[in-house]
Amino acid sequence: MRLSKSYIYILVLCVIFVISPFFSFLFSLLVLIMQDFSRKERRYLYFLISLFFALLAFTQKSTSLILETDVVRYYEAYDEYVSKNVFDSNFFFNLNITYIAFDIVSRVVVSILGNVQYLSLVWTLLSYYLYFLSIDNYLVFRSVKLSNGNLFLIIFLGVTTFLLFTQITETLKQAVSISLFFYGFSLFLCQRFKLSIFIIILSLFFHLSTVFLFVFFLPFALQERSLLKLSILALLIGKLNVMNMLNILLQYLGTYSYLVLILLHKTDMYGNSLHGFTISSIFFLQMLLLVIIACYIYFGTFKPKGFMNFIFPMLIVLFLNISSPHNFDRFLNLLAFPLTIAFVEIIILKSRIRKFVCSFFFIFSFCFFMLNARKTYFRTLADDGYSSSYLDNSPVKIITYPSYLYLKQKYE
Numbered sequence: 046m047r048l049s050k051s052y053i054y055i056l057v058l059c060v061i062f063v064i065s066p067f068f069s070f071l072f073s074l075l076v077l078i079m080q081d082f083s084r085k086e087r088r089y090l091y092f093l094i095s096l097f098f099a100l101l102a103f104t105q106k107s108t109s110l111i112l113e114t115d116v117v118r119y120y121e122a123y124d125e126y127v128s129k130n131v132f133d134s135n136f137f138f139n140l141n142i143t144y145i146a147f148d149i150v151s152r153v154v155v156s157i158l159g160n161v162q163y164l165s166l167v168w169t170l171l172s173y174y175l176y177f178l179s180i181d182n183y184l185v186f187r188s189v190k191l192s193n194g195n196l197f198l199i200i201f202l203g204v205t206t207f208l209l210f211t212q213i214t215e216t217l218k219q220a221v222s223i224s225l226f227f228y229g230f231s232l233f234l235c236q237r238f239k240l241s242i243f244i245i246i247l248s249l250f251f252h253l254s255t256v257f258l259f260v261f262f263l264p265f266a267l268q269e270r271s272l273l274k275l276s277i278l279a280l281l282i283g284k285l286n287v288m289n290m291l292n293i294l295l296q297y298l299g300t301y302s303y304l305v306l307i308l309l310h311k312t313d314m315y316g317n318s319l320h321g322f323t324i325s326s327i328f329f330l331q332m333l334l335l336v337i338i339a340c341y342i343y344f345g346t347f348k349p350k351g352f353m354n355f356i357f358p359m360l361i362v363l364f365l366n367i368s369s370p371h372n373f374d375r376f377l378n379l380l381a382f383p384l385t386i387a388f389v390e391i392i393i394l395k396s397r398i399r400k401f402v403c404s405f406f407f408i409f410s411f412c413f414f415m416l417n418a419r420k421t422y423f424r425t426l427a428d429d430g431y432s433s434s435y436l437d438n439s440p441v442k443i444i445t446y447p448s449y450l451y452l453k454q455k456y457e
Contacts, residue, residue: 051083055093062093063448065445065446067097068444069093070093070097070098075197080193084181088178091178094177095169098204101435102169103166104454104456105435106454106455107456108433108434114215123152123155126151126155127156136156144252147217168218172221172224175227177200182231184389186235202388205414207381209420212374213379214435218252219255221251222251222252225244225247226244229247261355263361272353272354279360279361279364280367284368355384358383
């Protein structure tokens, strides 16, 4: 049996991955331009790209001087399950009900693989890979075959601009929960309803905040003008500092309920004052909303409906969380799927306002990239009291190390 040219490329990339994961990642992006791949073949490339980021996540460790990052808390929580027998009577004792699916799988992963660092690898791999599969499903739903150059641009923008690596590795539960939701949503669009419903419900058992994302089903029931009004309403509600209002309401309910105690803790912790990154992000999103309103006034209606079907729900989710910088930043940096789909819709848009929409989106993406680059710097290299390192934050090591040296890194 003779292998096709595409599979030869994939096999060569696998060999390169063993020698240098970074160059395998780089060449995986480049071959998207050079060669036509079938949908099945692209999945191997997506897996290799995802595996590079997963390996890099495996090497993460906290370098914070004041407050330990979430990765330390993950590792400490699951360290007791290292090499522990899954069939022990107390292995699944005292599961956390708010993220029970994540808890069960994490215990099993640590028990079988014998190292808590594999939590970062497994969940980062799944988050990235599901993101790519979701994009592929959407292309099937839209019956679109993109040129090699456009496909490369979408994947490149995804991994460099829309997906924030440091945020995914910091918020493993929420990252994989959101990826699961959008994968289920993409299956829903492809009319695979039973599997879609199962995966979307499953995502809630990884992180409850995913319930906000159900607003992405609103375009199936509402017109664009209604979605625009809801976006403005969400902005006004967000400005009222919902977290603090909810905190006050919960205090009146009393502190006898375990659930109320948990919610009080969350609203108190997440309802903090806004910081620089959040203020800048809110400004750009408000400008985006103003541009959309201006388009409605000038053009009478906004033609790229596929574009707006993802932008409006995204704005609603973010505006509702404006009063909580913790939630806002997390959602902003984990909504890569709707941002990428918006870009896909721009590529396939045939309208007299295509150039305008495309220009504005590229400006918005550039601003988004700069914000994320700044945030990445402060999360890795700046001495701001809350930072992590990935392969000691050494570009030389990231570029030159073979796979086995990535896996030899210890977080302590």
